[in-house]
Amino acid sequence: MYTKILLVGFAVAAALVALLPIGAPATTGDIELGPSCVTSECHGDVMEDRFLHGPVNLGQCEMCHVPIDDRHEFQMAEAGTELCMMCHEPEEQKDYIHGPFQSDCTQCHNPHGEDNRYFLHGGGGVDSCNVCHDDVREGRAHLHGPVAVGECLVCHTPHQSDHAGLLVQERRDLCLACHVDVEVTLENAISLHEPVVQECAGCHDPHGGDVQFFHPQEGPDLCLTCHGDFIETSMEAQYAHAAMTEGESCQNCHAPHASMQQALLGTDTKKLCLSCHSEEIHREDDRVINNVRAEIDGAEFLHGPIREDNCVACHQAHGSDVRSILNQSYPAEFYAAYEEGAYNLCFDCHDRTIIEAERTEVTGFRDGDLNLHYLHVVQEKGRTCRACHSEHASVQPNHVRTEVPFGMWMMPVEFDKTETGGTCQTGCHIPYEYDRVTPELESQ
Numbered sequence: 001m002y003t004k005i006l007l008v009g010f011a012v013a014a015a016l017v018a019l020l021p022i023g024a025p026a027t028t029g030d031i032e033l034g035p036s037c038v039t040s041e042c043h044g045d046v047m048e049d050r051f052l053h054g055p056v057n058l059g060q061c062e063m064c065h066v067p068i069d070d071r072h073e074f075q076m077a078e079a080g081t082e083l084c085m086m087c088h089e090p091e092e093q094k095d096y097i098h099g100p101f102q103s104d105c106t107q108c109h110n111p112h113g114e115d116n117r118y119f120l121h122g123g124g125g126v127d128s129c130n131v132c133h134d135d136v137r138e139g140r141a142h143l144h145g146p147v148a149v150g151e152c153l154v155c156h157t158p159h160q161s162d163h164a165g166l167l168v169q170e171r172r173d174l175c176l177a178c179h180v181d182v183e184v185t186l187e188n189a190i191s192l193h194e195p196v197v198q199e200c201a202g203c204h205d206p207h208g209g210d211v212q213f214f215h216p217q218e219g220p221d222l223c224l225t226c227h228g229d230f231i232e233t234s235m236e237a238q239y240a241h242a243a244m245t246e247g248e249s250c251q252n253c254h255a256p257h258a259s260m261q262q263a264l265l266g267t268d269t270k271k272l273c274l275s276c277h278s279e280e281i282h283r284e285d286d287r288v289i290n291n292v293r294a295e296i297d298g299a300e301f302l303h304g305p306i307r308e309d310n311c312v313a314c315h316q317a318h319g320s321d322v323r324s325i326l327n328q329s330y331p332a333e334f335y336a337a338y339e340e341g342a343y344n345l346c347f348d349c350h351d352r353t354i355i356e357a358e359r360t361e362v363t364g365f366r367d368g369d370l371n372l373h374y375l376h377v378v379q380e381k382g383r384t385c386r387a388c389h390s391e392h393a394s395v396q397p398n399h400v401r402t403e404v405p406f407g408m409w410m411m412p413v414e415f416d417k418t419e420t421g422g423t424c425q426t427g428c429h430i431p432y433e434y435d436r437v438t439p440e441l442e443s444q
């Protein structure tokens, strides 16, 4: 990108050499010095510009061009930046100095004048920067506001700076100075994204880019540059979740900067999940994913974690090696042989003895102390929890289903709860009653 810089440096050096007596054409020494250097024949162009440099305006050419022996041969009063320092106060030196500012002011300023206020080569504005730099606006589909209008100097200083990159402020402070709304979001947030605390430029090119918001990458790739471990643990999990790649990908659920929820979530997980799961989803493999909102809205009894708006108590939002993107194992079928670990999902919160103890009083589903959970579940051909319970919500108490898929049949389940037990009527057996106080079943 600095090829232009070399060329300009060379051109300036060549111009200077041309001025020195040695390199000057032999004949100019013969020209008589007149009362003024600027006449209609001579050097008229020097004073034609709209803005003239102070000494030029006053015709004081010799302040800089000192004649040698009264001949029409000149040497510069001083070399390099010293020439300018004859009249201008030197700036106090800062940590970051723009290359040409150190070597030669005339690489940017025309010592005589120009049609712009600071006599800049190139015409002023961004064009003056482009004399040396490749145009930062070129080849980008999206340009950052101030760059688009060529306002390089709202962010950069042309001479020198206390901040890297010749910036007018520290990089992150600079961004927040204009994007006050982002700062407000950060100040009030409950969770803050670590890289946003450090730096904005990791995700936004300050000049612009080919992707909206000037991100270095699009979609989940932006996030995966740092969260690469997700590729293996989630995107390539046995049960991947389409929410990771569809629509706004990671941002379906996460705010990029900060949020009023933990883990940068856009809102509580129930609202998040229901933003998509409020209708049936027909997958490519013809499987239909239930409308969960309808399941919940139509139900009087919501399962504890759902009452607390917490869908990720059971689901792994990013994808999982367990079906239905569950956190832990849970049998898929109506029947399953009882084995250690099969119901870990439920036992994360519920005491496993309500199922595993043959005789107990810890569960409500018992006849006397005969554990009916044990009876149904802990078998070679055990009924799984889903045979009787719905996972999300139910219109019957104790999350007992009203119907359960049994092969091609949606089998009705009628449950009447009593003070001390209940009655079940299903396709599995004749109506049975159980009673915790006066056992019924063993006599039935």
Ligand code: HEC
Binding pocket: 015, 016, 019, 037, 038, 043, 046, 053, 055, 056, 059, 060, 061, 062, 063, 064, 065, 083, 106, 110, 111, 112
């Ligand atoms: C503030 C210092 C300064 C003053 C005052 C000044 N010059 Fe120059 N002049 C320069 C420098 C430095 C150069 C070297 C070329 C460059 O960088 O543009 C130059 C180059 C020139 C050149 C050769 C290159 C060109 O631009 O054509 C001429 C001729 C010239 N000056 C004429 C004048 C005349 C006439 C005046 C007075 C009306 C004048 N200068 C006043 C600094 C000055």
Ligand code: HEC
Binding pocket: 053, 054, 055, 063, 064, 083, 084, 085, 086, 087, 088, 105, 106, 109, 111, 117, 118, 119
């Ligand atoms: C002989 C004294 C003198 C020299 C040498 C001199 N300047 Fe100046 N310069 C002035 C004066 C006088 C002004 C007008 C001051 C003002 O308008 O506030 C001025 C104004 C400027 C301005 C415009 C400032 C503004 O605020 O509008 C720039 C830019 C500038 N000079 C750059 C240079 C550069 C670059 C050099 C060296 C190549 C240089 N000057 C050498 C006297 C000089």
Ligand code: HEC
Binding pocket: 081, 084, 085, 088, 098, 100, 101, 102, 104, 105, 106, 107, 108, 109, 118, 120, 128, 153, 158, 159
């Ligand atoms: C890389 C290009 C560049 C170089 C090199 C450069 N300047 Fe400037 N200078 C600028 C620009 C651009 C501005 C206009 C700043 C603005 O618009 O705020 C400017 C503004 C100025 C001004 C007027 C505003 C002020 O800061 O007082 C002066 C005087 C000045 N420069 C002097 C110099 C001197 C002296 C040197 C060499 C020691 C120099 N410049 C080197 C680009 C340059």
Ligand code: HEC
Binding pocket: 002, 005, 008, 096, 097, 098, 099, 100, 107, 108, 128, 129, 130, 131, 132, 133, 152, 153, 156, 157, 158, 164, 165, 166
């Ligand atoms: C005369 C040539 C020239 C002009 C004109 C010029 N630059 Fe530069 N710029 C350079 C050179 C040479 C470097 C690399 C050396 C250095 O780090 O300063 C550079 C580097 C930079 C850097 C990087 C500094 C860093 O520390 O990473 C920025 C930013 C920059 N220029 C901005 C600008 C802006 C803005 C303008 C227009 C106001 C401009 N330049 C005009 C020559 C120029």
Ligand code: HEC
Binding pocket: 126, 129, 130, 133, 136, 137, 144, 146, 147, 150, 151, 152, 153, 154, 155, 156, 164, 165, 166, 167, 171, 201, 206, 207
């Ligand atoms: C919104 C602020 C902003 C604006 C406007 C802006 N820049 Fe930058 N620029 C930056 C930041 C931030 C950097 C990175 C600085 C660093 O290295 O820390 C940068 C870096 C640069 C660099 C160093 C090399 C590079 O590309 O990273 C150059 C050269 C540069 N800018 C030129 C320009 C020019 C020319 C303009 C006007 C068209 C401009 N900038 C406008 C903020 C800005």
Ligand code: HEC
Binding pocket: 144, 145, 146, 154, 155, 171, 174, 175, 176, 177, 178, 179, 200, 201, 204, 205, 206, 213, 214
């Ligand atoms: C001088 C003020 C200014 C500074 C400094 C500034 N920006 Fe901007 N930024 C703007 C303006 C103006 C827009 C265009 C606003 C719009 O389109 O709604 C913009 C737009 C953006 C956008 C795109 C917004 C959109 O809706 O398309 C992003 C992203 C952005 N800026 C990030 C940054 C970052 C990162 C920095 C620091 C390197 C920064 N800005 C520094 C003024 C600034």
Ligand code: HEC
Binding pocket: 172, 175, 176, 179, 181, 182, 193, 195, 196, 199, 200, 201, 202, 203, 204, 213, 251, 256, 257
């Ligand atoms: C981890 C990556 C990342 C970091 C770091 C980051 N952003 Fe963003 N930013 C994004 C994403 C992604 C979007 C797009 C948001 C959307 O799609 O609505 C965005 C959007 C924006 C926007 C435009 C929309 C809005 O919210 O106004 C601005 C302005 C912005 N960022 C400024 C900043 C600033 C300032 C910083 C530093 C304090 C920063 N960003 C740091 C990822 C990041």
Ligand code: HEC
Binding pocket: 191, 192, 193, 194, 195, 202, 203, 222, 223, 224, 225, 226, 227, 250, 251, 254, 255, 256, 262, 263, 264
């Ligand atoms: C520049 C690297 C980087 C990028 C890009 C990035 N992150 Fe992060 N992210 C981190 C770091 C560092 C942490 C904090 C350590 C951790 O939890 O891994 C983090 C943490 C998080 C957290 C947890 C926050 C918490 O409070 O628990 C979420 C969620 C997150 N990132 C989402 C995203 C999303 C979405 C994107 C894309 C828009 C993204 N990240 C892009 C580096 C990055």
Ligand code: HEC
Binding pocket: 220, 223, 224, 227, 230, 243, 244, 249, 250, 251, 252, 253, 254, 263, 265, 269, 272, 312, 317, 318
């Ligand atoms: C469907 C919603 C959803 C999508 C899409 C999503 N996340 Fe998350 N993410 C969550 C939830 C919910 C949590 C909080 C998990 C918890 O509390 O157990 C979380 C937590 C995180 C965390 C912090 C905890 C951890 O697991 O490390 C990171 C980092 C993260 N997500 C990154 C990402 C990235 C990167 C993407 C895109 C590739 C993404 N997320 C897509 C919902 C989502």
Ligand code: HEC
Binding pocket: 239, 240, 241, 242, 243, 246, 247, 252, 253, 269, 272, 273, 274, 275, 276, 277, 281, 283, 289, 311, 312, 315, 317, 323, 324, 325
């Ligand atoms: C951006 C939309 C979107 C969001 C937000 C979303 N999902 Fe999904 N989800 C889908 C789509 C599309 C499918 C069907 C395709 C598939 O299986 O991946 C799906 C499938 C599922 C499945 C069934 C997976 C299977 O293979 O049977 C579960 C379970 C699920 N989502 C739970 C959640 C949970 C929990 C949340 C909130 C943390 C959530 N979803 C947020 C779009 C979304």
Ligand code: HEC
Binding pocket: 269, 270, 273, 274, 277, 288, 289, 290, 291, 292, 303, 305, 306, 309, 310, 311, 312, 313, 314, 315, 324, 326, 330, 331, 332, 386, 391, 392
């Ligand atoms: C107590 C654990 C638990 C909680 C909390 C939970 N789910 Fe589920 N979810 C499950 C189980 C278990 C399945 C698998 C059901 C099956 O196999 O039929 C499932 C299945 C699903 C499915 C797939 C349905 C289908 O037709 O394949 C979606 C979508 C879903 N849940 C979304 C959600 C949403 C949204 C929330 C929060 C409102 C949520 N879940 C909360 C346990 C839970």
Ligand code: HEC
Binding pocket: 303, 304, 305, 313, 314, 330, 345, 346, 347, 348, 349, 350, 385, 389, 391, 397, 398, 399, 400
């Ligand atoms: C994240 C914790 C958690 C997980 C995992 C969980 N539950 Fe629950 N469950 C609860 C809470 C909390 C309650 C409400 C207890 C209350 O209301 O007193 C509850 C209540 C129940 C009830 C109704 C109890 C009653 O007396 O009405 C049943 C039935 C139930 N869960 C079954 C299951 C099944 C089956 C699973 C496995 C698919 C499961 N739970 C997984 C937390 C959980």
Ligand code: HEC
Binding pocket: 343, 346, 347, 350, 354, 355, 362, 363, 364, 365, 366, 373, 376, 377, 383, 384, 385, 386, 387, 388, 389, 398, 400, 420, 421, 422
């Ligand atoms: C054959 C039907 C059936 C099966 C299979 C079943 N349950 Fe139940 N469960 C019930 C009934 C009926 C109740 C309500 C008992 C009462 O309070 O009268 C109940 C109550 C519960 C309760 C509330 C606390 C308690 O023990 O009273 C939890 C928790 C529970 N079941 C979890 C499970 C889990 C986990 C599974 C699978 C491992 C499972 N159930 C399998 C019928 C069943």
